[in-house]
Amino acid sequence: MDEAGARAGIVAGALELERLGLNHGSAGNLSLRTGEFAFVTPSGVPARELVPEQIARMRIGDAGGAFGGPLPPSSEWRFHLDLYAARGDVGAVVHMHSTYATTLATLRRAIPAVHYMIAAFGGPTVPCVGYASYGTPELSALVVEGLKDRDGALLANHGAIVTGSDMxxxxxxxxxxxxxxQVYYLGALAGEPVVLPDDEIWRTVERFKNYGPRSDA
Incomplete structure (x- = not known):
């Protein structure tokens, strides 16, 4: 993907997150990797006001926060860059403040395997990483550790983050x-959800390696 495609893809992604109710206003942030650079949503711009030229360009591996563009990147730029540096398979990062994921994050509760779709995240749980102030190296370290073998995590008292090979x-x-x-939260209100065994989820993880939207579709 070239720079123009990355910028357009981020704007489209931000609008889609808002349309789906997973973010609102200027909450959350997105990024895409293109070669040695990451393109990151700017700070404080609502999705409906975002244009491609406002997306900040940052060099992966640069811990100083230098950027190219008219607006500074999201205050969470650090965990975007650190995830790309740590995981070569990640091409896109989405951070959201969606209602049910954030509710569980305030409870500091990981999501167990109450449904086989948890395999889409690489294992039998979606972890909840510890709390650290937004935008800090401490939060970035928690995120990178939580996503070392997963493609999604909750951030304690904050929100959620997911990764993908593309947007x-x-x-x-x-x-x-x-x-x-949502399913886990509502199930826990109704009773005690039955958790699927780990071996079933690991088998499903293998089957899911080619599951989900195709980049060539």
């Missing part, structure tokens, strides 16, 4: 994570 896959996981969080 389509990251947005798909954003939808699936919020759906899982």
């Amino acid at each position: 389509r896959k990251a947005l798909w996981r954003a939808v699936e994570l919020e759906a899982l969080a």
